[in-house]
Amino acid sequence: MNQLTKLALEMGPLILFFAVNATTNLMTATAVFVTATVVALVVSYAIARTIPVMPLIGGAFVIVFGGLTLYLDNDLFIKIKPTIVNLLFAAILFGGLIAGKLFLKLVLESAFKATDEGWRILTWRWSIFFVVLAVINEIVWRNFSTDTWVAFKVWGIMPLTMVFGMAQVPVLMKHQLPEKENGSSPA
16 A cells, blocks of 8 residues: 555544534534544555554544444543543553563564664653653643644644654664665675
């Protein structure tokens, strides 16, 4: 799957959520978000015959918490979803560190080759970042309007995550494993 398609499938439902909320209301936006998430997961599977772990987990939470929001007609569930997802990711990463497992490496190793020390540093950093995102989500949804929360979810969290991810590139570069020989010997 090319990167543009992957990005559209991962970000499309969230952007639709924002757009529909801006023109209607949170409940309609949530219904569109859940539906678009299911469609994105199905299309992703149809194209790649697999669904990456992070979008699968995120999608499951959108479906469950979005479904609860709609079924109970209570926006609390869609608002706490980012908090719970981020705390879950942080707990998994922290738990892995305690157990001597580098779960971030398992998820990202196909894209980045780094030493275990590099993966440990990245795991600590991403764990803390996920906790910070959870705290920020709680502050925003509890203290600002729903429209502000939705806008921050799309235009705040996304850029923060991209900037944080880019800030981790030096760690990857410093701890990058040397490329393996391609198996051919010089003539």
